[in-house]
Amino acid sequence: MKVEKNQIDFENLPTHIAIIMDGNGRWAQKHNKTRTEGHEAGSKTLENLTKEMDTLGIQYVTVYAFSTENWKRPKAEVDFLMGLLRQYLKRHIRQAKRDNIKIRIIGDRSMLAKDIQKQITVLEEITENKTGLGLQIALNYGGRDEIIRSMQKIGKDLLHKKVMVEEINESLFEKYLDTTLIPDPDLLIRTSGEIRLSNFLLWQLAYTELYFCEKYWPDFSMNDLYQAIYHFQQRKRRFGAL
Ligand code: IPE
Ligand code: IPE
Ligand code: MG
Numbered sequence: 559m560k561v562e563k564n565q566i567d568f569e570n571l572p573t574h575i576a577i578i579m580d581g582n583g584r585w586a587q588k589h590n591k592t593r594t595e596g597h598e599a600g601s602k603t604l605e606n607l608t609k610e611m612d613t614l615g616i617q618y619v620t621v622y623a624f625s626t627e628n629w630k631r632p633k634a635e636v637d638f639l640m641g642l643l644r645q646y647l648k649r650h651i652r653q654a655k656r657d658n659i660k661i662r663i664i665g666d667r668s669m670l671a672k673d674i675q676k677q678i679t680v681l682e683e684i685t686e687n688k689t690g691l692g693l694q695i696a697l698n699y700g701g702r703d704e705i706i707r708s709m710q711k712i713g714k715d716l717l718h719k720k721v722m723v724e725e726i727n728e729s730l731f732e733k734y735l736d737t738t739l740i741p742d743p744d745l746l747i748r749t750s751g752e753i754r755l756s757n758f759l760l761w762q763l764a765y766t767e768l769y770f771c772e773k774y775w776p777d778f779s780m781n782d783l784y785q786a787i788y789h790f791q792q793r794k795r796r797f798g799a800l
Contacts, residue, residue: 560785561781561785561788563781563784565788566787566788566791567791568614568615570791571614571615571616571787572616572743572745572787573616573617573618574617574618574619574740574742574743574744574745575611575616575619575743575744575745575746575747575786576619576621576622576743576746576758576759576766577619577620577621577622577747577748578622578748578752578755578756579600579603579604579621579622579778580748580749580750580752580756580775581749581750581751581752581774581775581776582596582597582599582600582774582775583596584596584750584774585599585600585775585776586599593635594635596776597635597638597639599776600775600776601642601646602776603775603776604621604623606780607778607780607783608659608691608693610780610783611691611783612659612690616691617692618691618692618694618740618741618743619691619692619694620664620693620695620696620737620740620743620759621693621694621695621696622696622699622758623643623697624639624643624665624696624697625698625700625757626666626698626700626703627756627757629698640671640674643697644673644674644677647674647677647681648677650681651680654681654684654685657685657688657690658689658690658691659688659690659692659693660685660686660687660688660689660690660691660692661682661685661693662682662692662693663682663697664694664696664697664699664704664736664737665696665698665699665703666698666703666707667698669698670697692740694737694740696758696759699736699758700757701758701759701760702760703757704735704736704760705760707736708734708735712726712731712734732761735761735762737762742763742765742766743759743762743763743766744766744767744790745767745769745786745790746758746759746766746767746769747769747770747771747783747786748768748769748770748771749771749772749773749774749775749778750771750772750774750775751770751771751772752770753770765795765797767790767793767795769786771785771786
């Protein structure tokens with residue numbers, strides 16, 4: 559069923575959309591291109607969509623760009639992805655003045671190259687007070703890794719008596735996660751037909767509505783996003799209640 563833009567209830571958009579941008583490699587294969595060309599195309603899709611989601615008035619988007627498991631890929635592919643990331647950061651630092659997007663990186667950045675870490679800090683700082691779309695980019699991110707890092711931080715605070723064991727509950731735990739201060743995703747979209755989470759936002763997705771789309775990420779368009787939002791809006795969220 560094809561969904562038109564006017565079928566969307568713009569008063570009730572999901573507050574936070576999480577996206578597993580998958581299928582760059584298969585998109586490339588289908589078009590007789592190299593995997594790197596697939597990643598390039600995928601990064602253009604991200605640029606276009608974030609711009610449009612900002613215009614639409616979506617408050618938060620979290621995208622999975624590089625997982626803790628993606629280091630297992632051939633070095634040349636990892637290097638290419640890191641190069642794309644450098645370009646992305648540079649471009650957004652340059653155009654930050656005219657953009658209204660607030661960018662934050664989640665994941666363990668200590669494993670990334672020093673120059674990338676520096677660029678990330680700059681970009682986060684210069685977009686900190688932006689009032690448009692809040693874009694979280696997950697880099698060297700794994701849900702389990704995030705939970706373990708949070709546990710380590712809590713452990714340190716216990717040792718330094720900043721926190722008492724009795725105080726540990728869900729809301730305290732969330733303060734230690736990378737996504738602190740951001741509401742859990744309402745809708746998760748995964749492209750490319752794979753039906754799994756691949757270690758994405760394991761804690762935060764507890765009650766998220768899941769939407770799987772057959773298209774490869776470079777082909778994902780604003781219309782596909784409307785389709786996902788439309789299906790989301792037909793669902794009844796219950797959170798365990800009646
Ligand atoms: C997603 O596309 C991008 C990253 C994981 C970095 P893939 O590279 O996983 O593409 P497929 O799944 O092999 O088609
Ligand atoms: C998940 O995609 C990670 C990103 C989109 C960055 P993968 O392609 O790495 O996941 P698997 O290996 O198919 O589970
Ligand atoms: Mg994949």
